[in-house]
Amino acid sequence: MSVSSIASAVEIFTTRLSTLEHLLKTGATHFPGDGDAYLAKRLAVDMHPLGTQVAFTCNQPRNFSLWLNGAPTIDLDPHVESLATALRYIEETKDLLRAVTADDAALSTQKRLELGAGLYADLTGHQYLHDFLMPNFYFHLVTAYAILRMSGVQIGKRDYMVHLIPHVTRSAT
Template sequence: MDKQKITALQNIFSSRLDTLSHLLEVAETHFANDVESLLQRRIAPDMLPFGTQIAFTCDQPHNFTLWCRGQSTKNLNPNIASLTEARNLISATQDLLASINITDAKLSETKRLELGQGLYLELSGLSYVDDFLIPNFYFHLTTAYDIMRMAGAPIGKRDFMRHLAPLAESSIR
């Protein structure tokens, strides 16, 4: 994995965090009188609520950046109490993500992930990114989107895939 892949990953994380910010704007408009309830909504009783999905979405680029800096990874506070707090978390994560400046050597290191209950994973840098960070990032982003859809927010695929909007062209002349 080279510097080019890291730059691409920074762009993916940042643009999808922009999508999450957009979803929060829709939530603020659509659920203006009941934002607190939205933050506690879940898809299923054993799944985490909307606010936690936002924090867990941010955890992936946050921990990636800490790892790239040679620092210990640490998950963010999962108890999001307001959309303002959620927006601030997204913004801080994007700022942190923009600060990455690493060498290729870091990417060949092994990353140990503590899973709790005495379990852990040891992954190569490439596997850490491709098999752990990216799937978790999209899982929590998609779950946040799904909770909003389930709650009745007027969002669709265009909202989720906003990162492609600048690339859209018209065939109508």
């Protein structure tokens, strides 16, 4: 996926975070009486649970916003055990996106991506966005969707593509 501007990246991140919010709220209605236990569900034993997938999904646009605003990138606590925390993470991330004031020239600047264990990658802003943030963002968003589906939540492509609803019209024929 190629994103042509900071504004388009902000729009994509924001609308897909709204999708994540919709999916989580739909999931919550599927598990009445279960409290927030569904946030501990996972696709496989060696994969992170749904709550962590929410934090990791939010970390991508969060760190993009922080980087563009000249602040250090800081990941969210991955131990998300309540719907209230998950929804707060989403809203706080949207707030950070709304606060972005950088222009597209920032995408030509360098970003050092710390990978842990002493490893790093020096990337342009374009590479950081296209080759790291967007793939990770969609990976964790789709994983959250898949966990909910696997858990029996009645969601489908329509729920995942909810960002298209403002553009849908009924044909006159």
